[in-house]
Each structure stands twice: as structure tokens, then as C-alpha cells.
Amino acid sequence: MRQRVVVIGGGGTGAALAHDLTLRGLAVTVLERGELTSGTTGRHHGLLHSGGRYAMTDRQSAVECVQENRILRRIAPGSFENGGGLFVAVTDDDADQRDEFVDACAESGIPTRLLSRSAALDAEPGLSPDVRLAVQVPDATMDAMRLPLRFFATAQRGGAVLRPFTEAVTFVSNGRSITAVVARDHMAGRNVAVPADLVINAAGPWSGRVAAMAGAEVPIRPSPGVLVAVTGRWCTHVVNRLHKPGDGDIVLPQRGLSVVGTSSWTVDDPDEVRVSSEHVRAILREGMRLVPAVGAASMRAAWAAVRPLIGATGSDASGRTLSRTFRCFDHAADGGADNLITITGGKATTLRSMAEATADIACAKLGVTTPCRTRDAVLLPHTAYYTSAEVGA
């Protein structure tokens, strides 16, 4: 019988894990308390990072991003708006960072092209007249829900069982080993027990709660950011501010909208996050410095997404200095359960590599030697998630 892996969390990481583990021959069930991608994943701004955003401050994340950017374009053709990205200097201080930025990109493997003020304005007429110079990078944009759905669709076609609206509530254990996950099926209003040889906690900012079900701890810092969408597509590139990451320093096009992001702070409960009007105003004020039209456009939505950053409680209150890279925790080593792994941190662009690293650990624990195949397996279209579903199972 195939060994059974239960993945808790139906976001991008859970999607990529379901796909990876299914390709390695395991029987995968994904439990998600709401709709798939309804936690953090679906709410992100849709940036496919070139890595440029982290090149100066977080080299490891930058390298992960540029590598995964290339892989995702190969395995998910037709999913990305290839408008490219610009890092734009709008002050002399920004312009002074040009060489450091270009060097950091080169060291991270991120290709760049330097644009003069006039070349930048030709390439992106939506830019502020204050622009001093710009550096072009291979940023792209995606649909934050539909890219993960392609992983889910492909996993489902391969036999993975996806259970949205099914919330993990307790573990059934035999000694230090979890044997099943008891979950509440909110659609039917009853509990189900899902047998498990291994459990992977991919609950993002909620992963602390899931780990606690096994008596384990993960150093997770739920770190919300506010995003604002305005009506109108006011730029065709992803427009980033050429400085160290801060509030309101990215504007990107998304269908008929422009999205401006973001702010960053830390909270204890990822379910209780309010969008403050101060954050919205600050983000638009900063966004206008890059693409002035977003300040005059009508607001479509303001919302918060909670990043699952890694850091001890009490560390950096803004979350800005916490790394965007990811970590796997094998709870056999920390007194939790012998067959529980937590994957957390990371970002949408690195969903596949996060899954690969986690699946490698999972397979080592289960004695499975099949190598990862997700670097080359082309994903089904997102519509296949719906059309290949066994509704009412």
C-alpha cells in the first residue's frame, strides 16, 4: 500500500507539496479549513520575484527567487504577465544605491539593464517625472490564486485528495507517532479521521496552532501587510523603489487594476488583523512617488495578507528584518511527534522549492527514494482543478 501523507494547509506551499509528493508516488490528502488559497496565498500582490527586491538585504532569498522564477516560467507557461520589473530611483539617495544594487543582483545571478531617466520614461510612461534612473530586472506578475491551482489540479489528476472546508482539529497518536488527523468537515458538519503515515504542517501563519496540536512549537511570526488596489492599469512593469524594502514601495499591474504594497508589522493572531486607514494612506502616498496616477485613481480594495515569517516572539516588531527564506522543522527532533514536519516562511515565488526541500525530508523519513520531478513537470491549466474534481466525494 502506498504511504499516506496528510498536508495541513491548502495554500501555495500545500499545493506544491501535494504535487511533489504525488509525483513521488505517495497518497496525499490536503486539509484546508476554508477555500483553497484563502489564507495568505491568494492575497499576495501577484509578483513573480526576480529576486531584485532582496538582493541588497537578503541574499539567500534573492538567489532562491531568481532560480524559481526561471523554473516556474518553464513549468507554468501561460501564467505570467511578462511586463518585466523596474527598480526606480526617485531621490538622489535612491540613485546613490544604483551600483550596490546592480552588483548585488549580479552576485545573486539576477540579470539587470540600466536605464537612464529618459529611457525609463520611454519604457514606462506611468513613472513619476522625479525618476533619476531605473534598473530593469526579470520581475513578472501572476494570478495569486490560479498559479497554485495549477499545482493542485495536477496533483488531483495524479490522485491527490483535496479537501477544502475541512479543518484539522486533533491528532490521533500511538506513542510519539501520529496515526491519523481528525478534521472537521464544515460542509457536512461532521468529523472525519484521515489516516496518516506522515503529517506536514503547511498552515503558514497558522502553523504555530497546528504544531501546538502535537505539543510542538515553531518560531513563527505572523506578519501582516496592507495592500491597496486602485482602478486602472497605470503601469505595465512591476515598479519597485530602488531602496531597501519599505512601506508602499511597489506598484504592479493586475488585470484592470494597479496594486500598491505594502506595509509590515507583527501580530499574535492571524485571524484578527485590521486594515488601518493610516496604512492605506501611507501606502498610496508612497506609491504615488513611483506611479503618480495611483494617487488619483479610485480605490477598489484595501486588504491585509499575513506573512508566515520565521523569528522568535519579541524579535523585530516591524517584521522587515526577518528573512523571507523558508525553514523546515522535523518535530522528531524537538519533542513534538516523530512523523510531523512543519514548513514555514518563504514566499509565493518559492513555493516549488519549499515543497521540494520539505518533500525530501518527508521521503527520507518514509524511506522513499524517488527523486523530485517538479522542476520539469509542466502543470495542468488552473481550470483542470475544477473540471477534474470528484464533487461530492
Add this chain to the structure above:
Amino acid sequence: MNETTDGEAAIRVTVYRRRAGDTDPHYDDFDVPYRPGMTVLDILMSIRSHQDAELTFRHSCLHASCGTCGMRVNRRERLACVTPAGAPGDQVLIEPLAGAEVRSDLVVDMRPFYESLDAVGRPLLRGDEHNHDGHRLEDCIECSLCTSACPVTATDGRYAGPAVLAATERVLREPRGHDAAAVLERADREQGAWRCHLALECSQVCPAGVDPAGAIMRLRRDLLRRHLALHVHRARNGRRS
């Protein structure tokens, strides 16, 4: 004015409920604490967090870009994430989209909708007038509000419906490798572009500016031209023979 038991200003919400397997729906009332700027989706999340964890509804992006949180709010098709909840004392009725099978509460089965969209095969990306090298995502977010609002789909499940016809028109304008003639052929049927009654509800409720009704009218124009050209061709051939 409604209040919660703690005396806070509240919005009275009536929500359609049906568990998977239940034959009949019922409605539940909730008093939800009011916050300035709150949306209908905020209301539903508040109910799930504080009053009833079993309430099921779909959502993802929170900014009208994914199309998952379509529902009927006070009997009108809306995306819950960008629909204001109203003011303290208001009453809000929340029901699932029409014309689709309810799986539970506000969650409807999207499979038939996606199967009909897949039959057209419109790609997710389109050309961009400003950037000919690149592509941008199609405007349609596949929310199916138009299908729910259309009075024809409400009475006749065989009708292709506004979303599918709008997708058809996009393939004609930009085939992107598709066989436009075959796609147009499918729209040239009684249950295709000709079935629309011009109620225009689809374009009224569309949250993404797609204008399905306009697309259906352009399809009819294309079809009429084709039929007329064929007619003229046959008439000329007839004269020669």
C-alpha cells in the same frame, strides 16, 4: 438599531444555510459588530471567527481579482470582498449564486461553469496594447456573477450563457492558436448567441468590466455578416449556373 449582546452597533445579517446532504435550506440571523469600511466578506469572516465556525463560503484574493467570492447580496450578484457591508442598523441578506448547485451554504459547484469555459478554451493571457512583447491576464475573473444574474440561464440550463459567449468573443478577437471558426460555429446555435434576450444584467453585475452583453452583440454582428456573405455567395453562384 441592532446591537450585539455587548451593546455594540451591529449589522443584522441573514445568511442562506445548507449543509452538504441536506435537502432543504434554511436562513440564520447574526448580529455582526459594525466596523467602518467593513465589507460583506468581513461580515462572513467575523461570523466564522466568532459565531459559527461551520459557515462555508469561498474567498481568496480580497480585491476583486480572483472571482471566488461571488454571491447574492440583497438579491444582487456581488463580489463580497468589494461590497460595502452597509451601516449600523442595516439588514443584509446573503445567498449563494443562482443557477449553480449549492454544495454547502454559500459554496456553489463551479464544475459545470468551468467545463463550459474549457470548451471554448480561451487562454488566461491576452495581448497588451502597450506592451506587444508581453501579455496580460484576461479581464474575466471567472466569477460567474453574469451567469447567476442572467434571466435566460435562470430558466434554461441549455443556454451557453454570458461568460462562455464573452470568452468566445475573446477567442475570435485574439485566437492565440485556437480555431476561431470552430468556436464561432458553436456560438451560432439557438442556445448560443441567439438565445440572449438583451436583459443586459450580465454587464450590469460584471465586476471586471468585461461587458458580456456587448460581446454577445458583437458575436451576432459577426454571425450576421457571415450568413449574409454566404447568402450573397450562393445567390451569385445560382445566377451563374
